[in-house]
Amino acid sequence: MSNDAYFIEGLRTGEQTVLEEIYDCFFVKVKIFVLQNKGVVSDAEDVFHNALIQLYIRLKNRELTIKSSFEAYLFTTCKNLWRRELNKKRVTNSNVIELEDTETENAFALLEQEQWELYIKKFQLLSENCRKVLTLLFNGTSYDDIVKTFSYASKVVARQRVFKCKTKLTKLIQEDQTFSKIKNL
Template sequence: MKHSDQKYIEALLNNNRVLLDELYRKFSGKIKRMILSNNGTEADAADIFNEALLTLYHKASTQNFELSCPLDAFLYIVCKNKWLNELNKRKNKRVILEDDEINLEEDSFKMAEDLILQEQRYKLLTEKVAELGNTCQQLLQLSWSGNSMEEVAQILRVTYGYARKKKSECMARLITLIKQSTQFNSLKW
């Protein structure tokens, strides 16, 4: 599903100055803070941000790229990888050839796509948990919060055996709801 931040991708492709100015105002600060807190300068931050936008422009113009997560999360991953690469070059720990840089960009996109997929899976899981009854919701949330089943049973004021059996039933129902979802196959579970 296309994210509402897709408008910024279209602004890059169409050189829409108004939206591009908004993109810089809205997203560059987070990148700047990340780079400044990791031995960079404001000039480094600007360079990395612009490189990330160029990478994104290239991807969008050649592959009909559609954004399905918030742009700030996507840009953050791309910029973080570019900045780590730059730090490695400065420390002379690693020589990056142009082919390696292309792979890094592809890795950044792969990481961003994985992040998007993870967010979509989490959203589906959250939606399906909400479809369960209150008892199942509470039991699953308590057990997923790191509580032992003994603690869960004590909190819910039920026997340990009942809590385990009920959790098993709730999980089975949740799995069924997720598998019946139209999104299930597209999320590569």
């Protein structure tokens, strides 16, 4: 059994020693991320705990297929949860108070994770060139730098390429049955 399968099965069954190993192996990385992004240790603990609950719920409700490693999947889940928490704090700080129950919050987090998984799955189907172009764009690379990286004739050509790649990705996502299910929730 691979480490990933070991962690997944341990989480599914609630095996205490495996849960402790998950904390020992992966919590530090999440803690560092949260601390670097306006959080404190208790925030990191909450995010990590909520991510494990979310994964446990998904494992109980259906088969969970992880395309990357368990660590990467768990870390992405934690990042998404922390981003949501930061967004809520930003809204709350602007004097708009939002009250959400835990079940609603978990449902939104699960939905967000499913959306992320669909995006990654379809992103991998793009050509290598499209993946590189979109990765640069999503990481904040300027069109001037994209032109230089790919030796495009101009920014117009770069913008056209980005548009074609985004259109292809959008089409792949929208044609997937999972998208219809997610969209109708």
